[in-house]
Amino acid sequence: MQIMLLQNKKTAIAGAGPVGLTMARLLQQNGINVTVYERDKDPKSRIWGGTLDLHKGSGQDAMQKAGLLDGYYEKAIPMGRIMTDHLGNVLFSKETSEEEQYNNPEINRNDLRTLLISSLEKDTVVWDRKLIKIEKQKDQWILHFENGTVETADFIIGANGGMTAIRKYLTDTEVEFTGTYMIQGEVSEPELKCPDFYKLCDDKILMTSYNGNSLVANPKNSKVLSYNVIFKMPETLELDFQNPERIIQYILERFNDWSVVYQQLFNSTSFFTGLPTKKISVEKPWKNNRPIPITLIGDAAHLMPPFAGQGANIGLLDALILSENLLNTDFETIQEAVYNYELQMQVYAAKAQEETRINEIEMLKKDFTFLKFVD
Structure with a gap:
């Protein structure tokens, strides 16, 4: 009988956004030891920004696998679209039909965070931990935080945004x-x-x-x-x-x-x-010389503007595919499971970035x- 790749391993996730928290849920519900480190002071710190609409085939699939899809539907609001001109005249208006209400309802970011945190074991998220540096020590990672605390991990998943300090260990691609x-x-x-x-x-x-x-x-x-x-x-x-x-x-x-x-x-x-x-392009292959497992998901991996509504959804798809790989005993090592995820991610993330680029030009x-x- 094969042992799960992450059994008896300490997994650290940097970032308690929707992607990092979903990743934690997907692993934790399968008995994996996971800790999320978040720079916000506490769970009541307000996330500012527009609503998120999770799509079927990506975001909603991840929520379903996490057992949270019904919770998302309860908190999200199906919304129609209205187009007006600069003089305030309505040019186009469309209601959301009963058949469409579950297609991509809008959820407040704070409501989504609350839903995800409540699904995790107590103290899974460690607050007031802004990651500033990581370093290798024998067969583990050492995580250094802005407040002076230090932690160790056998595997790091960076989900802490486009400016993450983790990226240099995987790619030289710069933010554009x-x-x-x-x-x-x-x-x-x-x-x-x-x-x-x-x-x-x-x-x-x-x-x-x-x-x-x-x-x-x-x-x-x-x-x-x-x-x-x-x-x-x-x-x-x-x-x-x-x-x-x-x-x-x-x-x-x-x-x-x-x-x-x-x-x-x-x-x-x-x-x-x-x-x-x-944006952060995913066209350039990532480094494969990683003796200690590490990877990126969400904006940390493939930051993109919001002009196609794909950023969070592609990030949640990352969490879904990576978690499935890590729980799949057909992979012999964590690195093998990670590399397979990254190859898939670079294809679908590049497609989403291209869709976003076209929309941005048009807008x-x-x-x-x-x-x-x-x-």
Whole structure:
């Protein structure tokens, strides 16, 4: 009888995002000793950002294998799509039918984290652990954290985002800027603060694009309305996100030919963040000289912009395939199981990145419409 590859091994997962937590669940439910190290101070630390929609064939498959698909459906909201022009006219509106309600409902990031954490054994996640360095010591990894603590592991899975310190052990590929900038905003009590825009959304994901500026908004992201404004990255851009009034002024200047209904949204926003969009190519083969097992999943492996809704879904597919390999006794070593996962990942992640690249190009066109992306 063959022994599971990770039996009597200590597995460390860096990052308690959806991908890292799902990976932990998939291993732990099969008796694997796994610990997740997360830089957030505690489980109540709020994750900021838009909702996630998990797809059949990737994200939902991973949740099903983790025994959490029903929990996802309970917390997620099926949402239609509405496309408007820059003057506030509705061009296209589509409700989610009863048959479509489980296709890709939207879930708040904090709700998803809570669902995943509650599925894990107590103290699986160790908080306030920002990983800054790893090093080899005999046949183990030594993990160094920003607060001075040190841990050991027989196997490391990096799920801690595109800027992870782990990547250099697997690939020399650098993070690339894709040329787009996104400002993300939130409005609390939108029905009171921006009632006209809230009504325009009609409880759907709203999409608008005009003259190289795009807007995507979700009026039902838990208790807030969240949105992104998207545009080609200027050569020089200095934004102080500690000063919301300055950000509002900048957006209003960019969108000065848009209807007052959108200006109402921007003026009602009290919290902003922003970032240039980035990617990590998976085209270059990864290093195979790894005597101590280590790999990457999610954004750490294949960071991509959100323009095809694939990032989290591809990351969850990583967790599903890697966990199945590690629990498959047909592989003789952990490294063999890992390399097989990586070869598969580089194919499907490259395809998702190409889809994202095409969408990004289209979104920045002056005459672009979202119609081609509305099913």
